[in-house]
Amino acid sequence: MSVKHQQVFGITPQVAKQILQVALSTGGQFAEVFMESATNEVFRMRQGKLESTNLSNVKGAAVRVIKEGTEVSASVTIATAEKLLETAKTLADSFVGEKTTDVAEFVEKEVNIVVNPRQVRGDDISKELDLLSGATRGAREYSDEIVQVIALLTKNERNIFVFASDGTWQTDYRCNTRLICQAIASDGKDMQNGSNSFGRNQGMEMFDGFDPVAFGKEAAFNAVEMLHAEEMQGGEMPVVIHNGFGGVILHEACVHGLEATSVAKGMSVFCGKLGQKIASDIVNAVDDGSQLDLWGSINVDDEGTPSKRNLLIENGVLKSYLVDKRNSFKMNHPITGSSRRESYKYQTTSRMTNTYFLPGDSTFEEIIANTKFGLFAKEMGGGSVNPATGEFNFAVNVAYMIEDGKITRPVKGATLVGSGKDVLLRIDMIANNLEYGYGMCGSQSGSIPTIVGQPTIRVSHMTVGGKGGNK
Amino acid sequence: MTLDQIIKRGLELGLEAVEVYASTTESNSLKLDEGKLESYSMKELFSVSIRGLKNGKMANVVAESLDDQVIESLLQALARNVDQLDATEPEFMFEGGSTYQPVEELKSNYKDYTVADKVALLKKLESACLAVSDKIVKVGYCQYSETARKVQLKNSKGLDLSQSYSYISTFVGPLAAQDGQTAVGISGDINTDFNAIEVDRMIAESTQTALDQLGAGSIETGKYPVVFKRDVASEILSAFSSVFLGDSALRKMTILTDKVGQKVFGENITICDDPFCDVALIKSSFDDEGVPCVSKKVVENGVFNGFMHTLKTANFFGQKPTGNGFKSGGGAISAQPTNMYLQQGSLTKDEIIATVEDGIYVTDVGGLHAGLNPISGDFNVQGSGFVIKNGKIDRPITLFVVSGNFYEMMNNVDHIGNDIEKRFVGVACPTLKIKSLAISGK
Numbered sequence: 036m037s038v039k040h041q042q043v044f045g046i047t048p049q050v051a052k053q054i055l056q057v058a059l060s061t062g063g064q065f066a067e068v069f070m071e072s073a074t075n076e077v078f079r080m081r082q083g084k085l086e087s088t089n090l091s092n093v094k095g096a097a098v099r100v101i102k103e104g105t106e107v108s109a110s111v112t113i114a115t116a117e118k119l120l121e122t123a124k125t126l127a128d129s130f131v132g133e134k135t136t137d138v139a140e141f142v143e144k145e146v147n148i149v150v151n152p153r154q155v156r157g158d159d160i161s162k163e164l165d166l167l168s169g170a171t172r173g174a175r176e177y178s179d180e181i182v183q184v185i186a187l188l189t190k191n192e193r194n195i196f197v198f199a200s201d202g203t204w205q206t207d208y209r210c211n212t213r214l215i216c217q218a219i220a221s222d223g224k225d226m227q228n229g230s231n232s233f234g235r236n237q238g239m240e241m242f243d244g245f246d247p248v249a250f251g252k253e254a255a256f257n258a259v260e261m262l263h264a265e266e267m268q269g270g271e272m273p274v275v276i277h278n279g280f281g282g283v284i285l286h287e288a289c290v291h292g293l294e295a296t297s298v299a300k301g302m303s304v305f306c307g308k309l310g311q312k313i314a315s316d317i318v319n320a321v322d323d324g325s326q327l328d329l330w331g332s333i334n335v336d337d338e339g340t341p342s343k344r345n346l347l348i349e350n351g352v353l354k355s356y357l358v359d360k361r362n363s364f365k366m367n368h369p370i371t372g373s374s375r376r377e378s379y380k381y382q383t384t385s386r387m388t389n390t391y392f393l394p395g396d397s398t399f400e401e402i403i404a405n406t407k408f409g410l411f412a413k414e415m416g417g418g419s420v421n422p423a424t425g426e427f428n429f430a431v432n433v434a435y436m437i438e439d440g441k442i443t444r445p446v447k448g449a450t451l452v453g454s455g456k457d458v459l460l461r462i463d464m465i466a467n468n469l470e471y472g473y474g475m476c477g478s479q480s481g482s483i484p485t486i487v488g489q490p491t492i493r494v495s496h497m498t499v500g501g502k503g504g505n506k
Numbered sequence: 507m508t509l510d511q512i513i514k515r516g517l518e519l520g521l522e523a524v525e526v527y528a529s530t531t532e533s534n535s536l537k538l539d540e541g542k543l544e545s546y547s548m549k550e551l552f553s554v555s556i557r558g559l560k561n562g563k564m565a566n567v568v569a570e571s572l573d574d575q576v577i578e579s580l581l582q583a584l585a586r587n588v589d590q591l592d593a594t595e596p597e598f599m600f601e602g603g604s605t606y607q608p609v610e611e612l613k614s615n616y617k618d619y620t621v622a623d624k625v626a627l628l629k630k631l632e633s634a635c636l637a638v639s640d641k642i643v644k645v646g647y648c649q650y651s652e653t654a655r656k657v658q659l660k661n662s663k664g665l666d667l668s669q670s671y672s673y674i675s676t677f678v679g680p681l682a683a684q685d686g687q688t689a690v691g692i693s694g695d696i697n698t699d700f701n702a703i704e705v706d707r708m709i710a711e712s713t714q715t716a717l718d719q720l721g722a723g724s725i726e727t728g729k730y731p732v733v734f735k736r737d738v739a740s741e742i743l744s745a746f747s748s749v750f751l752g753d754s755a756l757r758k759m760t761i762l763t764d765k766v767g768q769k770v771f772g773e774n775i776t777i778c779d780d781p782f783c784d785v786a787l788i789k790s791s792f793d794d795e796g797v798p799c800v801s802k803k804v805v806e807n808g809v810f811n812g813f814m815h816t817l818k819t820a821n822f823f824g825q826k827p828t829g830n831g832f833k834s835g836g837g838a839i840s841a842q843p844t845n846m847y848l849q850q851g852s853l854t855k856d857e858i859i860a861t862v863e864d865g866i867y868v869t870d871v872g873g874l875h876a877g878l879n880p881i882s883g884d885f886n887v888q889g890s891g892f893v894i895k896n897g898k899i900d901r902p903i904t905l906f907v908v909s910g911n912f913y914e915m916m917n918n919v920d921h922i923g924n925d926i927e928k929r930f931v932g933v934a935c936p937t938l939k940i941k942s943l944a945i946s947g948k
Contacts, residue, residue: 077836081757086593089836090583091568092576095551109548112570129546129621160590183758219758219881226761226881267886269907269946270727300539302646302681304688382547417876419888423646423681423690426905428873428888450877450886450907450946498724500886500907502944 044070044096044114048141051198054098054116055138058123059200062132063100065360067199068119069337070096071379076190078160080167082183083175097379100126101361110380139202146341149325150332152210155192155238162239163188166214166247170231173251174218178259182226183219184251188212190238191484197339201360205339210238211330211484213473216251220258227447229257229432234330234473234484241328257414257433264445267434267501273409274451274497275402275437280415280472282391282489285320287418287427288455289313293347293355294373295362295385296479297422304425304456305353313353314459317395320348322357324372324388330473331389331486338374338383345371347390348459359385377481384480391488395465399491402464404440410449410499411435411442417474418451425455450500458494466491507577512556513662515578519585521558523599525661527794527833528554535651536621538628546621555837556580560588562596564818568837595756598817600796602664607798609782609789612671614698616652623700624650627676631705635680638713641720646690647679665796671788673698678708682716689722691715696787696929715869719890722904725947731865732908732943733858733894736925736936738871742885743777743848744933745874746912749883750777750804751830751841752819759881761913762810770810771916776849777805779814781829786845787929792829799829799844808917816841847934851922855937858921860897866945867892867899868908883912889945906947915940 046054051068058066073093079086096114100107100123107129109122167186174184192210197203213234220227231254235241276284289305297303305313314320324333324342333342338360346354358366359374362385375386403411411434418429431449435442471488507515509526516524531551537544557566558581565588567580632645654672659665677694693712695704734742754760762770781790781799790799795817803811813819816831816839832842859867868891878885890904923937 075836081593084593085591087838088565088587088590089568089838090566090580090587091836092570092580094570094576105543106545107547108545109550111550112552113550125548164590185757221758226758228879228881269909269944271948300646301644380549380551382545417873419872419875421690421872424688426872426888426890428877428907430873430876430886448879448884448886448909450873450888450909452888452905452907454905498905498907498946498948500888500909500944500946502884502886502909502911 045116046070046119048198048204050116052138054119054123055198055200057120058098058100058127059136059138060134061127061130062135063102063127063130064136065101065200067099067197068096069379070114070196071193073191073193073378078163078167078188080171080186083168083171085164093378095379098122098126102130104365106361108382136200138200141198141204142202143204144341146334147325148334149327149342150209150236150334152236152238154240155190155210157239166242169247170214170216170251173248174216174255177252177255178220180220180222180259180262181218181255182221185217186251187215195337199339203339205335207333207335209236209333211236212238212241214250216254218255218258220262222262225262227258227261229254229261232473235328236330236332237328260433260445261447264447266503267446267449267499268503269499269501271496271498273406274494274499275406275409275411276415276492276494277411277413278466278468278489278491279470280487281412282472282487283415283418283429283474284458285392285489286387286390286487287420287429288453288458290322290347290387290390291420292422292425292455293357295356295358295366298356299362299365302423308353311353312351313456314348314351315462316351317465318348318351318459318462319393320391321346321393322373322387322390326389329389329486330484331387333388336372336374337376340370340372340374342372342388357385357387359383375480375483377483381481386478386480386483387476387485389486389488391469391471391486392465392490392492394467394469394490397464397466399466399468402466402491402493403437403442405464406437406440406493409437411437412449412451420455427455428452446501448501452498452500458497461495462492463495464493507572507574509658509660512577513660516556516558516581517662519581521560521585521588523559523662525557525599526554528658529655531653531655533651533653535649536624536628538625538632538648541629541632543625555833556584558584558588559597559599563588563591563593564597565591566837595818595822598821599661599663600665600817602666604798606791607782609791612673612698612788614652614672614674616674616700619700627703627705631678631709634709635678635713638709639717641682641684641717642680642713643683644681645678646681647677647692650676659794659796661796667792667796673787674700674703676703676708678712680713680716682720684720687720689716689719696931719902719904722890722902725866725893725903725906725945727946727948729942730945731862732940733862733865733867734938734940735867735869736923736927738868739935739938740927740933741871741874743935745878746880747843747846747933748880750814752813752815752823753841755813756819756822761881761883765810766812768810769808770913771805771808772919773808774919774922775805775808775916776803777846778803778849779843779846781844783845783847785926785928785930787931790844793831794833795831795839797827797829797831802828814841814843843933847926848922848936850924850926850936852924853921855923855925858923858937858939859894859899861921861939862894863896865894867894871908885910885912906945909944909946915943918942
């Protein structure tokens with residue numbers, strides 16, 4: 036929080052108060068000014084050569100007013116005090132009425148600092164280049180079948196400032212840094228893609244002790260393994276989903292449907308299910324933005340609410356939704372520190388941070404040994420869900436068959452589909468090996484960094500797609 | 507700083523050529539929920555992307571203000587970064603002085619209408635959807651947006667171009683429910699004339715889609731003839747459009763890399779990229795590098811004619827520029843289609859379905875961003891739709907996976923519909939019937 040008292044756009048608390056007063060002048064019950072100054076940097080290396088660099092400055096503000104459930108908002112790039120006052124007036128003019136709510140005294144809350152990026156930028160980019168070269172080398176040296184390697188390093192450094200009529204006065208500083216390696220394997224006929232990703236809400240210090248060569252090698256392993264895999268033969272079967280990015284199943288199949296964005300509008304299969312059983316008894320899940328330095332962590336959310344650990348599912352019972360300020364009025368549900376936006380250009384709303392299943396009692400080996408026939412989904416790809424129907428899909432990037440309690444041959448092209456309300460009830464084993472995966476989640480308020488995580492789990496039966504077989 | 511001052515300052519810092527691309531976007535969006543305005547959001551956004559060339563290398567920066575200090579520090583970073591690059595393929599900046607085919611400006615009349623008019627339109631959409639059937643329990647999405655954008659492109663080599671456009675987009679998504687099962691139907695409209703927004707079509711399409719999916723069951727795993735609804739066919743073609751791009755060829759991320767001039771698809775397949783296409787919404791004279799856009803057949807009767815290029819990839823492959831260099835994230839240029847479409851055939855959708863004795867009509871797919879491999883051409887996507895029996899739509903089905911390979915599929919298209927979408931944006935495809943695809947279900 037080194038930037039606590041910095042000002043962007045010359046907006047002092049006094050000016051912010053004026054803007055909010057104008058915004059509330061026609062009966063608005065809540066008003067907010069959000070300001071942002073951010074830098075995005077991308078370094079892209081292809082085949083060991085630095086191919087491009089992008090550097091973007093993002094700087095702007097958003098003002099919103101809520102009255103009786105209607106939110107009017109404006110996002111403006113040119114955000115001087117005059118412009119924001121004029122914007123507040125335009126927003127207020129959308130309503131007709133007398134002033135009912137005053138701006139509360141701003142209170143700077145002490146916040147527990149969980150992310151504190153340090154070495155964001157050095158004197159030169161040698162550290163960045165070393166990482167990219169290391170990952171590239173690791174991938175290329177793994178196999179002669181690797182024909183192309185792309186390594187990317189992205190840094191998204193953000194300062195945000197929030198003033199709201201409820202007395203909120205918060206700033207936050209974040210830097211989401213991520214290394215990605217993509218390797219392409221070819222045998223002259225087929226081509227397969229393998230990737231690896233590692234991200235934290237930290238500066239370059241996150242790479243102290245990190246081995247980029249091993250990281251690149253893993254991307255290459257995934258590509259080569261799938262190059263020599265058979266096509267998945269589709270059907271319904273038990274599916275063992277491995278730890279780490281496997282947690283995308285929780286993210287897609289359930290938690291998008293717990294976001295107030297869907298729930299407040301009655302557009303989720305989990306509406307009205309608080310206190311009810313939505314998963315098997317062994318399932319516990321959290322969304323926790325308050326973990327030290329994690330990729331999806333934030334000190335405060337984009338409404339200035341401190342992040343916290345939200346227990347979503349306890350022993351199979353739904354305990355909480357993810358709720359932002361606006362929807363908390365509507366749903367009569369406490370706010371959960373989950374309001375996020377890609378930038379001031381998007382309207383903020385309830386989103387995930389670090390979301391994962393808690394560990395269970397089984398071991399990974401027990402789960403495999405107890406599965407007569409099924410799919411072992413080792414590395415998951417992305418997926419999507421329609422929260423209103425709960426129907427989801429996701430790609431499996433690296434998969435194997437399980438036969439007679441043993442992992443046997445690799446299979447490619449497996450896709451999992453299902454319904455969120457069924458799949459959680461079918462989880463019958465959970466291992467004790469919790470790990471995290473690093474993703475970008477795209478939804479209404481833009482693309483934001485989120486962790487998906489889990490220990491290895493088994494789903495008793497699921498539809499698996501694939502084009503193999505002779506039927 | 508003005509745009510000209512930015513160019514001048516960039517040259518002073520040792521860059522050999524400097525380009526600025528400034529865009530101003532105004533957009534307003536209204537959402538309705540249960541008869542009430544849920545949100546009204548306004549945006550006034552500005553950004554300037556600056557590219558600098560030195561020794562055949564190109565670096566770029568983006569600013570959201572013309573503030574002297576911000577621009578100066580970004581220009582300095584740009585000058586530093588360009589010296590760090592060591593890619594071997596040379597980059598170029600386009601000279602001014604070309605002749606451009608003029609196009610009519612896309613101009614919407616939305617400013618002639620009040621916010622109240624727009625709210626009234628949404629209320630009509632919502633209430634009319636609810637009135638269609640008791641089973642329509644909610645209109646989850648009811649949204650109107652208007653966008654106006656102005657772009658200016660200038661460089662130190664005499665290029666000075668500008669373009670403006672504005673349009674309206676509207677969409678509605680009713681939710682149908684019965685016996686604990688829910689289904690959503692989405693329909694949208696993109697238009698320039700507020701009065702011409704196709705409200706009735708959206709109501710009919712979206713409610714029918716939702717209602718028809720109620721009671722959807724499962725399907726046995728197997729190989730089936732498949733008819734793709736035109737929206738689905740368009741989504742799949744769009745998701746695979748990268749295989750026709752020069753950047754993909756440069757990165758060896760397309761199987762078409764060594765296939766220029768060869769027959770890659772069935773003879774009935776012709777794919778065009780036409781910046782002046784009559785049925786497309788947006789027409790363009792030039793791309794984001796300032797290169798004149800040209801109309802071309804990417805695939806003609808199954809033969810692959812060549813990639814769509816940026817200046818860099820055209821040079822690398824020794825080809826003429828095609829006017830396909832567009833800005834993507836972060837202001838960098840990559841090859842993208844202008845208006846790409848698969849040339850339509852002669853049959854209606856119903857006539858195509860009538861040719862199928864026992865097959866699947868896929869009306870919606872999910873997971874295209876993850877479930878496909880543009881390199882191998884393999885795809886595995888979540889589907890919903892209908893069983894076709896004896897040439898007629900039978901029962902609704904959901905939660906199955908459609909699997910195939912794009913290259914194989916394009917060699918197995920039996921029928922092509924005559925129903926390409928009007929006012930399409932980006933990529934369009936008519937209804938397609940595929941000989942056989944793997945379906946995984948029960």
